[in-house]
Amino acid sequence: xxxxxxxxxxxxxxxxxxxxxxxxxxxxxxxxxxxxxxxxxxxxxxxxxxxxxxxxxxxxxxxxxxxxxxxxxxxxxxxxxxxxxxxxxxxxxxxxxxxxxxxxxxxxxxxxxxxxxxxxxxxxxxxxxxxxxxxxxxxxxxxxxxxxxxxxxxxxxxxxxxxxxxxxxxxxxxxxxxxxxxxxxxxxxxxxxxxxxxxxxxxxxxxxxxxxxxxxxxxxxxxxxxxxxxxxxxxxxxxxxxxxxxxxxxxxxxxxxxxxxxxxxxxxxxxxxxxxxxxxxxxxxxxxxxxxxxxxxxxxxxxxxxxxxxxxxxxxxxxxxxxxxxxxxxxxxxxxxxxxxxxxxxxxxxxxxxxxxxxxxxxxxxxxxxxxxxxxxxxxxxxxxxxxxxxxxxxxxxxxxxxxxxxxxxxxxxxxxxxxxxxxxxxxxxxxxxxxxxxxxxxxxxxxxxxxxxxxxxxxxxxxxxxxxxxxxxxxxxxxxxxxxxxxxxxxxxxxxxxxxxxxxxxxxxxxxxxxxxxxxxxxxxxxxxxxxxxxxxxxxxxxxxxxxxxxxxxxxxxxxxxxxxxxxxxxxxxxxxxxxxxxx
Amino acid sequence: xxxxxxxxxxxxxxxxxxxxxxxxxxxxxxxxxxxxxxxxxxxxxxxxxxxxxxxxxxxxxxxxxxxxxxxxxxxxxxxxxxxxxxxxxxxxxxxxxxxxxxxxxxxxxxxxxxxxxxxxxxxxxxxxxxxxxxxxxxxxxxxxxxxxxxxxxxxxxxxxxxxxxxxxxxxxxxxxxxxx
Numbered sequence: 175x176x177x178x179x180x181x182x183x184x185x186x187x188x189x190x191x192x193x194x195x196x197x198x199x200x201x202x203x204x205x206x207x208x209x210x211x212x213x214x215x216x217x218x219x220x221x222x223x224x225x226x227x228x229x230x231x232x233x234x235x236x237x238x239x240x241x242x243x244x245x246x247x248x249x250x251x252x253x254x255x256x257x258x259x260x261x262x263x264x265x266x267x268x269x270x271x272x273x274x275x276x277x278x279x280x281x282x283x284x285x286x287x288x289x290x291x292x293x294x295x296x297x298x299x300x301x302x303x304x305x306x307x308x309x310x311x312x313x314x315x316x317x318x319x320x321x322x323x324x325x326x327x328x329x330x331x332x333x334x335x336x337x338x339x340x341x342x343x344x345x346x347x348x349x350x351x352x353x354x355x356x357x358x359x360x361x362x363x364x365x366x367x368x369x370x371x372x373x374x375x376x377x378x379x380x381x382x383x384x385x386x387x388x389x390x391x392x393x394x395x396x397x398x399x400x401x402x403x404x405x406x407x408x409x410x411x412x413x414x415x416x417x418x419x420x421x422x423x424x425x426x427x428x429x430x431x432x433x434x435x436x437x438x439x440x441x442x443x444x445x446x447x448x449x450x451x452x453x454x455x456x457x458x459x460x461x462x463x464x465x466x467x468x469x470x471x472x473x474x475x476x477x478x479x480x481x482x483x484x485x486x487x488x489x490x491x492x493x494x495x496x497x498x499x500x501x502x503x504x505x506x507x508x509x510x511x512x513x514x515x516x517x518x519x520x521x522x523x524x525x526x527x528x529x530x531x532x533x534x535x536x537x538x539x540x541x542x543x544x545x546x547x548x549x550x551x552x553x554x555x556x557x558x559x560x561x562x563x564x565x566x567x568x569x570x571x572x573x574x575x576x577x578x579x580x581x582x583x584x585x586x587x588x589x590x591x592x593x594x595x596x597x598x599x600x601x602x603x604x605x606x607x608x609x610x611x612x613x614x615x616x617x618x619x620x621x622x623x624x625x626x627x628x629x630x631x632x633x634x635x636x637x638x639x640x641x642x643x644x645x646x647x648x649x650x651x652x653x654x655x656x657x658x659x660x661x662x663x664x665x666x667x668x669x670x671x672x673x674x675x676x677x678x679x680x681x682x683x684x685x686x687x688x689x690x691x692x693x694x695x696x697x698x699x700x701x702x703x704x705x706x707x708x709x710x711x712x713x714x715x716x717x718x719x720x721x722x723x724x725x726x727x728x729x730x731x732x733x734x735x736x737x738x739x740x741x742x743x744x745x746x747x748x749x750x751x752x753x754x755x756x757x758x759x
Numbered sequence: 760x761x762x763x764x765x766x767x768x769x770x771x772x773x774x775x776x777x778x779x780x781x782x783x784x785x786x787x788x789x790x791x792x793x794x795x796x797x798x799x800x801x802x803x804x805x806x807x808x809x810x811x812x813x814x815x816x817x818x819x820x821x822x823x824x825x826x827x828x829x830x831x832x833x834x835x836x837x838x839x840x841x842x843x844x845x846x847x848x849x850x851x852x853x854x855x856x857x858x859x860x861x862x863x864x865x866x867x868x869x870x871x872x873x874x875x876x877x878x879x880x881x882x883x884x885x886x887x888x889x890x891x892x893x894x895x896x897x898x899x900x901x902x903x904x905x906x907x908x909x910x911x912x913x914x915x916x917x918x919x920x921x922x923x924x925x926x927x928x929x930x931x932x933x934x935x936x937x938x939x
Contacts, residue, residue: 289876675923736913
């Protein structure tokens with residue numbers, strides 16, 4: 175249950191105006207039919223400007239519309255999405271609140287304002303005397319109509335219709351003061367990120383755009399400055415692919431030039447996410463094999479436009495992208511099919527490889543941070559069927575990384591790939607490719623990444639059972655690549671500082687065990703929207719997981735992260751990180 | 760429980776913020792438009808008469824009460840009160856609630872059933888809504904310069920390495936069964 179939401183103010187205002195207008199229209203129709211009913215405009219205009227009926231009516235109407243807007247915005251902040259009901263029904267339930275207040279307080283008080291005296295002594299019975307059966311009935315029915323209207327209009331407060339382009343980001347202010355860029359050519363990476371997911375939902379009709387939802391397009395300069403104040407050295411940053419890449423050979427660089435210029439001049443150094451959970455509308459979805467050449471072309475153009483960028487994440491969390499889109503049916507193609515999953519994973523892995531190659535042609539010292547969600551499935555019992563489900567889930571999670579890191583793919587998944595029309599030769603070719611030397615394995619971790627396969631064969635979140643150290647070590651043993659903790663956060667903002675420090679100890683322990691660790695990330699800079707429901711619906715719930723809230727004020731974990739960075743960044747092994755230095759050489 | 764609920768969902772103001780002070784200052788400043796509305800509708804004189812106080816004392820008591828109400832508003836809404844986009848509405852809602860609770864229920868109780876009527880009643884309602892609106896608008900701007908800066912706030916031990924321990928309790932205390 176969440177207290178407030180991210181609100182689409184224009185939509186809420188429109189809903190309030192429409193609701194109040196509907197109430198007034200109903201009242202007018204009922205009175206024209208000769209049925210006694212409360213007219214809210216008359217009620218409100220009767221208390222002022224009695225010498226001018228026109229002015230009084232205008233004020234009454236404006237007041238009624240204004241009250242409608244206030245209630246509608248209140249609904250949007252506090253009530254929308256609280257019940258799993260159709261939107262109009264949510265509005266109807268909400269209408270109980272304004273109707274009750276209208277009956278118990280506002281309507282009797284309005285009657286009191288018409289008493290020709292400055293003060294009155296009233297008993298309760300006298301106070302409620304204006305409430306007749308007719309007035310009570312008309313107030314209730316009118317408010318029900320108001321609620322249904324508001325509920326029907328106010329829906330999907332975040333995101334936008336696929337194909338629409340939101341306004342370009344605000345231009346920078348020239349007179350601001352900035353913290354100087356801290357040069358750390360091979361220093362340990364203390365990172366955060368701007369949440370930048372942009373999958374489609376509702377079968378491709380609605381585009382989620384987290385940068386828009388957290389208002390980064392309006393406040394990007396402030397965001398970068400806040401990151402610098404914390405001491406962040408690197409920022410995971412994903413320019414909106416769906417808005418920039420307009421078609422083959424067509425790019426809207428104006429949309430991101432100012433931000434990229436700011437990062438180049440003042441930092442933090444960007445780790446550029448080129449594809450984060452979605453593709454442009456004209457590319458369809460992850461089932462489309464054409465995403466491989468298209469994203470490769472985009473990567474080449476990006477590296478050509480911003481040749482100073484050193485760090486790239488070609489495709490963020492390939493496994494999560496493929497699973498949520500093709501196996502869980504939540505994003506993009508919204509399929510629920512193992513074959514569709516391996517197709518999406520194959521396409522994304524090939525896109526990642528092609529993008530890396532395209533970037534290396536323009537910048538041969540580019541570093542690739544391949545972020546992936548570190549999932550782990552534990553069978554609940556010795557039941558062979560449960561064991562098998564867990565085994566399959568565990569091999570499935572490795573598929574995209576197996577492909578890009580030239581690790582042998584399991585026989586079962588190889589068969590599934592071949593069933594998708596992918597030849598054995600193509601699989602072999604990938605299995606023997608040269609992996610770019612400057613490839614870092616990014617391992618993301620959240621408290622639900624460890625899962626139990628229960629007796630029904632369903633995955634249940636286990637919480638932090640083994641911890642990042644144990645799970646990340648599985649990835650280290652499998653791929654033997656330099657490692658980075660590339661995402662973590664905690665939904666409970668009160669416990670976030672504790673989680674931060676515990677994750678940090680996990681990182682240190684893995685480094686001590688011999689894994690070359692190059693960085694740590696709290697994700698993200700600000701709170702996120704609908705993150706806890708995987709953006710699967712456009713609800714506008716605010717998840718307090720950021721270093722800063724959406725007002726850009728520090729959360730406790732933001733202060734804790736600054737404390738951590740200040741404590742470690744100049745220490746031996748961090749001021750110059752041997753693992754990163756080795757990669758950069 | 761209420762505060763636990765709010766903090767769990769990210770509304771707790773956190774150690775670098777001063778919601779009580781920001782709310783009290785905003786609530787006090789917001790009495791200026793509220794008093795203007797009371798005067799315009801002639802409500803101040805009526806309220807003084809109902810309460811049996813002089814106008815000056817009524818104003819002084821009103822300022823103290825509304826300053827406290829401002830502090831309560833900022834604490835209750837927490838981080839949400841710092842939102843420029845929503846503050847006006849939160850403040851107005853709070854003003855409306857104060858009117859409904861105070862103006863309509865408490866005031867008549869204190870005065871033996873007497874309540875403002877006519878334009879004075881309207882003025883009382885409008886003044887509290889104006890107060891709420893002003894308080895809601897003011898809090899984000901008043902609060903900002905009152906924040907402890909990040910540099911200083913991050914030096915607090917509560918956000919340092921000790922935060923990794925579950926209950927900020929030494930092993931000896933745990934063995935002794937002390938509650939954190």
